[in-house]
Amino acid sequence: MGETIPTWKPTCNPSVSVRLSGRKTSSDGGAFLLREIMDRSGVCEQLGQQLQDHRDPSRVRHSLTSQLRTLMFQHAQGWDDLSDTQLLGEDPVFQLACSDQRSTTPLTQQRPSQPTLSRLLNLLALDANRAVLHDGLLDLAMWRLSSMRGGKPLPSITLDVDGLPIETFGNQAGTGYNRYVGCTHYSPLVASIAEAGDMVGGLLREGNSGNAAQADQWIPGLVQRIRQTTGAQVQVRFDSGFTGGHTLSALDAENIPFVGRITSNAVLDRMVQPYLKRPVGRPPEQLREWCHEFYYKAESWDQPRRIVLVVSERPDDLFLHHFFLVTSLDSKDWHGHEVLSLYRRRGKAEGHMGELKDTLNVHLSSTCRGASTVQDVMGRNQVNLLLDLYAYQLMHSLRVLMEYITHQGWSLRKVREQTLKIAATVAVHARRIRVHIGRAGNKWWPDLLRHLSWLHQSPT
Secondary structure, eight states: OOOOOOOBOOTTOTTOOBOOOOOOEESOTTHHHHHHHHHHHTHHHHHHHHSOOOSOGGGOOSOHHHHHHHHHHHHHTTOOSTTHHHHTTTOHHHHHHHOSOOTTHHHHSOOOOHHHHHHHHHHHTSHHHHHHHHHHHHHHHHHHHHHTTTTOOOSEEEEEEEEOOEEOOSSOTTOEEETTTTEEEEOOEEEEETTTTEEEEEEOOOTTOOTTTTHHHHHHHHHHHHHHHHOOEEEEEEOGGGOSHHHHHHHHHTTOOEEEEEOOOHHHHHHTGGGOSOOSSSOOSSOEEEEEEEEEOOTTOSSOEEEEEEEEEOTTOSSOEEEEEEEOSOTTTOOHHHHHHHHHTTHHHHHHHHHHHHHHOOOOOOOOOTTOOHHHHHHHHHHHHHHHHHHHHHHHHHHHHHHHHHSSOOOHHHHIIIIISOOEEEEEETTEEEEEEOGGGGTTHHHHHHTGGGSOOOOO
């Protein structure tokens, strides 16, 4: 630390000289945008009031809110390893964007260390605090959905639920090997709103959990929370892994409409044989589809359920293709083709989940340290999963704003590379702080700053 190097001249151009500088610079100028979004949502202050903090107040140097911002902003900016905190210890932008203090005070204070943030994960892993974090993520998503509608909530929400295998390495408690996935992993459940791209919940499960494990309790609880928060009508979509009797019965008990795909079996195939005859005439040049409806009761179901059979005739194929959907949607309001259209929009959810894993590099690395139990490890990793979802939501809020401004699609990676990873230089004079954004920010920042007011300020 503090070592200097003589001036270095690269061989590519003798006119260039390179030396270390003591200037306060950062490559993460976009952290100020993340702070602005977080402040407008009011979620961080809400978490600070609701989280249980058992620390001795006389020895607290970093508030829970400042530490939460540190973890969320670092994840969003691509610093996804806790050890990166030491490298960013004197980054002036992170010092200013994460701190609760005003004026130049944040620049004179040390940022939370890696051990401090590690202890924070232990604190957040308490059952009560995990519940608060989960509710806060939902509040952040609901704020985002209503922020550009003048604070008005959506009247109807379609919730997509799916598994998100996360590969693990080393000796991590609760992991399991899955031959279908081809790796050792955790198997969390993630809930999203596919059309809007928002992540509203995540539940970490052990790697050997079945597809629908804990879904019969978690999904109704999440839907009930959304209903209480927004008053919106909520319907659920999922794939064939969640169509077992326990999950569907739990949704029926809470009067939650659903649509999901079910796997074919010999009984169903015999029932639909009359619908699988190719129509008379020449094969079509374009895809043709038919929807047929009937009621069917599987062995694990407590009652017959409405089935939508989808039959497709594809050009140049000899046989008709078909698959089945099960739904509780009212047939008077939802015809077969409308149910099919609703289910197919679920495809966007998998794209958003893939983007979450790719851009935020979701990895859960807590191990059994010392006397840590499996529950302790799972609790810390549950917190890590939620923090990644928070970071996703912050970036997604910025992504949606950029799409409104530019009228073109944006990926999370493009948001990070073109609006968040911007060089910044911090200068202090007479207790005034000036942050100079690099020229790369000229492309999008002027329009972005003019339209930040479109993100509605939360009243809380």
